[in-house]
Amino acid sequence: MADGDEPGDLDGRRRELEAVLAARRQKEAERSGGAKTGGTGSFADALRLSSEFIAGVVVGAALGWFVDEMAGTTPWGLIVFLLLGFGAGILNVLRSAGLVAEFGSKAPKKGEDDQGRE
Structure with missing residues (x-):
């Protein structure tokens, strides 16, 4: 041996x-x-990100419909706020995924510590 x-x-x-x-x-x-890898973690992340996007679009559409009803500007309020909701939904998804920093935050980039060192 x-x-x-x-x-x-x-x-x-x-x-x-x-x-x-x-x-x-x-x-x-x-x-x-x-990043999490695995069946349940990635599925949960997908549901969370898709619900963030859908919420932005639905809220934008609801606000647009409300503006149209109050101001009588059908369909322009709905169109404008639906597009704004779409943009807000995409921004929410990017923020949740960690690809865009929160507005006004000094968050370190990926791979850096609090002092900005790698």
């Missing part, structure tokens, strides 16, 4: 394997940007 094949050395080999796996997991997490 070789030196590393002894039965007593199994604990050492297991620790080595765990260290290699931990390093690979960390490297994979850094490469994917810390």
Whole structure:
């Protein structure tokens, strides 16, 4: 038997394997940007992002309909506010996904710490 094949050395080999796996997991997490992977997490994120978008469009359409009813400007209020709701929905999705910072926030970019260092 070789030196590393002894039965007593199994604990050492297991620790080595765990260290290699931990390093690979960390490297994979850094490469994917810390995004969740998995069935339930990604499905939940998809539902959350789609509901953010739909809410923006519905609120815009409702406000446009209300403006049209009050001002008698049918269909222009609905058209304008529907487009504004569409834009707001996209902005909400981008903010929720972390691709756009909140207005006025000094949030660090991905991969940076609080002092702006990588």
